[in-house]
Amino acid sequence: MSAADRRAETRTAADAAPLPMVDAVAVSKSFGANEVLKSITLRVRRGEVMCVIGPSGSGKSTFLRCINHLESIDAGRLYVDGELVGYRQKGGKLYELKPSEAALQRRDIGMVFQHFNLFPHMTALENVTEAPIRVKGVPRHEAVARGRELLARVGLGSHSGHYPSQLSGGQQQRVAIARALAMDPKLMLFDEPTSALDPELVGDVLDVMRGLAESGMTMVVVTHEMGFAREVGDSLVFMDGGVIVESGDPRQVLADPQQERTRAFLSKVL
Amino acid sequence: MSDSHRRDGTDGGGSAVASGLPSPSSLPDGRPEAIKAVKLRHPWRIAVAVVLVVLLVLFVLDAAQRKAFGWADVGKYLFDVRISQAALVTLELTVYSMVIGVVLGLVLAIMRLSPNPVLKAVSWLYLWIFRGTPVYVQLVFWGLITLIYNTIVIGIPFVHTWAVIPITWVPPLFFISVVGLSLNEAAYMAEIVRAGLLSVDPGQEEAAKALGMSWWQTMRRVVIPQSMRVIIPPTGNEVISMLKTTTLVAAVPFTLDLFGRARDISAETFTPIPLLIVASLWYLFFTSVLMVGQYFLERRFARGTDRGRPVVGIGVDVEPSVAAGGVGGVR
Numbered sequence A: 001m002s003a004a005d006r007r008a009e010t011r012t013a014a015d016a017a018p019l020p021m022v023d024a025v026a027v028s029k030s031f032g033a034n035e036v037l038k039s040i041t042l043r044v045r046r047g048e049v050m051c052v053i054g055p056s057g058s059g060k061s062t063f064l065r066c067i068n069h070l071e072s073i074d075a076g077r078l079y080v081d082g083e084l085v086g087y088r089q090k091g092g093k094l095y096e097l098k099p100s101e102a103a104l105q106r107r108d109i110g111m112v113f114q115h116f117n118l119f120p121h122m123t124a125l126e127n128v129t130e131a132p133i134r135v136k137g138v139p140r141h142e143a144v145a146r147g148r149e150l151l152a153r154v155g156l157g158s159h160s161g162h163y164p165s166q167l168s169g170g171q172q173q174r175v176a177i178a179r180a181l182a183m184d185p186k187l188m189l190f191d192e193p194t195s196a197l198d199p200e201l202v203g204d205v206l207d208v209m210r211g212l213a214e215s216g217m218t219m220v221v222v223t224h225e226m227g228f229a230r231e232v233g234d235s236l237v238f239m240d241g242g243v244i245v246e247s248g249d250p251r252q253v254l255a256d257p258q259q260e261r262t263r264a265f266l267s268k269v270l
Numbered sequence B: 001m002s003d004s005h006r007r008d009g010t011d012g013g014g015s016a017v018a019s020g021l022p023s024p025s026s027l028p029d030g031r032p033e034a035i036k037a038v039k040l041r042h043p044w045r046i047a048v049a050v051v052l053v054v055l056l057v058l059f060v061l062d063a064a065q066r067k068a069f070g071w072a073d074v075g076k077y078l079f080d081v082r083i084s085q086a087a088l089v090t091l092e093l094t095v096y097s098m099v100i101g102v103v104l105g106l107v108l109a110i111m112r113l114s115p116n117p118v119l120k121a122v123s124w125l126y127l128w129i130f131r132g133t134p135v136y137v138q139l140v141f142w143g144l145i146t147l148i149y150n151t152i153v154i155g156i157p158f159v160h161t162w163a164v165i166p167i168t169w170v171p172p173l174f175f176i177s178v179v180g181l182s183l184n185e186a187a188y189m190a191e192i193v194r195a196g197l198l199s200v201d202p203g204q205e206e207a208a209k210a211l212g213m214s215w216w217q218t219m220r221r222v223v224i225p226q227s228m229r230v231i232i233p234p235t236g237n238e239v240i241s242m243l244k245t246t247t248l249v250a251a252v253p254f255t256l257d258l259f260g261r262a263r264d265i266s267a268e269t270f271t272p273i274p275l276l277i278v279a280s281l282w283y284l285f286f287t288s289v290l291m292v293g294q295y296f297l298e299r300r301f302a303r304g305t306d307r308g309r310p311v312v313g314i315g316v317d318v319e320p321s322v323a324a325g326g327v328g329g330v331r
């Protein structure tokens, strides 16, 4: 029985609340004349692990960045946990959120980057405690205790005093995951979290992500790790040229893609 | 292309071993013998150096005998109390102007990079004016400021006047000098700070934003600390440059600084050249001290990104063995 199946069983109870975690309706986004997202419609249920694959430049990162409003969308609607991202709707009109309100939305959404983006002038522990202390106003000793707990959870309990430059890529990425978790997010976004890692370091990071998935975290994961998608993913989305070409159960899509483009892409990466 | 190139290289290396080319003789333990070769000689360098040294010695001997340099007067005024006081004034001008210049420069740079178009425009206008006009001219202007603005008018501009209050406060010339120097310096510091802020990986700002940090929190906690590495070395240069620029306060006209004082004294004693030398020696002394400081600053900040940082920060629970293991994994 796969990890995904196991979680599917435990989830049935939670499914009573049908409000999806992410609800994208015809989301479009252009950079100048370059239409990067073309009417993307998808839904991520609570506790679901959605993996997103696709060739370079297909708009995967852009879509993730739209979800936590690091980019604003041009058309369509994007809801996270029932809340419109980046705008407020009043009387049929959309109002842009103030930066402080947008920040408030963002702190509930964790993001993990391909290049870790740890703060190099802070230790691992300081990286993890920075946002809870500054943004949420958590008392320092509480934040430190929780930070140590999270570092232990990602297998780095003894590295809390290390600076990022003293950690391997895999260790840095696990600190980055702990840093995102420290804000108690309801949704975690991963943008190719293992692509910048040496092959032998990928496993540790994937293990942490697997553990996170088993704990019931809702995750959207852009990845090229088909093994992870097959094992942990509840759903798989294949994007190309700013559109969703195919989506469904990862085991099914990977084994028997229905679309020619999906087949061509998979034959290249598998 | 580069791939095939590399492969060729490896193949070449491999076949060289197999071919009959002379191979290095080895020591008894199998290590190759160290290379002992005749060092390359540079006869022309030595010749030029000898000529230069001879010219320098001639110049010094000649200068020591020349009346016009007035070495006796140099000795007499070098530690004259008026001169050493003036040296202190020059230092004060430098320090005050730099401190204000750095703070204002930081503010201008942050304004320039802020998402607010109004702040951006204000900063741009400031830089345009203060970098676009000579500092000497600016200092003359500040010296005349009390002639230009000598009343405060309360009322509706160009329409109605309720009250005219004359400004009776005459700012001290030292104050005007500091204002003039620091406002000009701020424009240059702003560019240095801006370059520093832009040198920080945009991913850092992104990560901070994704954690819900505000723009200002991101700046203060993430971007500014990391930009210091780039900002501090050129700021040292600016200090050295400022020390010398203070001589321009004569334009205000403020004359209690080192150069002004030296000229005032020489006007009485008719010995301009020895006093110029006295002033130069003092400037040289200060800049030398600053250059030494600059050297250490640059060494401190030019270090490879973050290596050499203390291994232990706020989490003081690292056993040495674990720490070594962690460092071993550095990419």
Ligand SMILES: Nc1ncnc2c1ncn2[C@@H]1O[C@H](COP(=O)(O)OP(=O)(O)OP(=O)(O)O)[C@@H](O)[C@H]1O
Residues within 6 Å of the ligand: A031, A034, A036, A054, A055, A056, A057, A058, A059, A060, A061, A062, A063
């Ligand atoms: N800030 C930006 N300004 C202009 N164009 C952008 C910007 N960000 C992304 N793009 C463009 O949008 C397109 C999609 O980029 P995106 O990073 O989303 O692709 P991706 O699927 O994540 O690719 P990769 O696998 O290489 O990360 C690309 O053509 C890219 O050049």
Ligand SMILES: [Mg+2]
Residues within 6 Å of the ligand: A060, A061, A062, A191, A192
């Ligand atoms: Mg990407």
